[in-house]
Amino acid sequence: MAKTAFQEFTKGLWTEVPPYRLVLGLCPTLAMTKQVDMGFGMGIAVTFVLVGSNVLISLLRKVIPKNVRIACFIVVVATFVIVVELLMQAYTYELFLKMGIFIPLIVVNCIPLGRAEAFCYKKGVLPSFADGLGMGLGYTISLTVLAIIREVLGNGTFFNQPISFLGPTFQPFAFMITAPGAFVCLGLMLCIMNLLGKK
C-alpha cells in the first residue's frame, strides 16, 4: 500500500474531501460560507495550518511520546493558528474582523488534529506535506463552492460585487444566508456528493 506523494495529494481533492466525505470541520463550513471571501479566506488559513502542522508533527513523530501525543499535537496546531491569526490581522484586517472567533477556532477544527493522529504520526515528511496540501485545498474548494451558491442565491452578489446577468428582476432569497439556510445547503451538498459517488 505504498502510495506516492501525488496520490496522497489528490485524495484530499475528491475521494476524501474533508467536509463532504469525512464530515470533519463542519462548523466553519456552515459559518464561513455566507460570503465567498470569508469561505476562501478560511480555506487558505486552514491550508496553511494543515501544511505547517502536518510537516512539523511528522518531523517530530519519533520525539513525541505516545501517551501525551494529543497534547503535543494541540500545541503544534495552536502555534500555527496564532501565526495565521497575526498574519491576517496584519495584512487582511477587514477579513480578520469578519471572521472573528472562527480563526482561533481552527485549533479545534478536527481536520489538523485528525490528520495528525491518523496520518502524520505514522508517515514521513513528504507524504504528510502532500496530504496536508491536498486536504487543505480540498477544504478551500469545498468552502468556496458552498459560499458561491449561498452568496449568489442569497445576496445576489459575488465577492461582494453585484452580478449583472441575474437581471434587475432578481430577488435574492435571504433564506440562503441565514443559519437555517446554511444547514439545509450543506445537507443538500452532502446528498449531491453521495449521488456523484466515490469513483
Next chain:
Amino acid sequence: MGDYIMLVISCIFVNNILLMQYLGNCPFLGTSKKMETAVGMTMGVIFTLVMTGALTWVVEYALLKPFDAQYLRTLAFILVIATVVQFVEMYLKKFIPTLYAGLGIYLPLITTNCAVLGVCFININENYSFLQTLVSSFAYPAGFGLALILFAGVRERILLARVPKPLQETSIGLATAGMMSLAFYAFKGMA
C-alpha cells in the same frame, strides 16, 4: 437580576450556540443518534464549560492582560481546556464512578468541541464580568444540550422513516437541523 435573566434567555434561545452560531456541530451530529449519548454529552459539556469558562476568565485577566500577551490567548485557552478535561476525567473516575461510566467516552471528545473554546472566546470578546461569564458558561451549554436532546428525539424518528439513499445519515441530519434552526430563528424577535 433582570440583566442576568436576559443573558440566560439570549444564550439559550436567541443566540443558541449550535443552531445560531454554528459551533459544536461535530458532536452534535456524532452523538445525536441515541438519546442516552446526547444526554451524556450535554452533561459533560455543561460540567466542563462552567469550569473552563471561569478558569479562562482568570487566565485572561490575571495572566495574559497584565503581561500584554494576548496573542497567546488561543494557546493558553486550549491548554486550559485540555487540562480541565483531563482533570475532570480523573476526578470522576476516582470519586463518582457511576457518572464516569455514563460520560466515559465523551469526555476526551469535549477537548475538541469548538463550542467549549468558542464560548470562552465569546466571554472575553463581550467583556463579560466574572459573574456574567459564569452565567453564560452555564447558559450556552444548556442551549447546546436543549438543541442536542431535541435533535436526538427527532433523529430516533428518522431511523424509522424511509429516507432516499443519497440523503441518508448526515445529509438528512443536516437538513433536519436546518428545520430546527428555522424554529430557533423565530426567537430572534425576542431580542
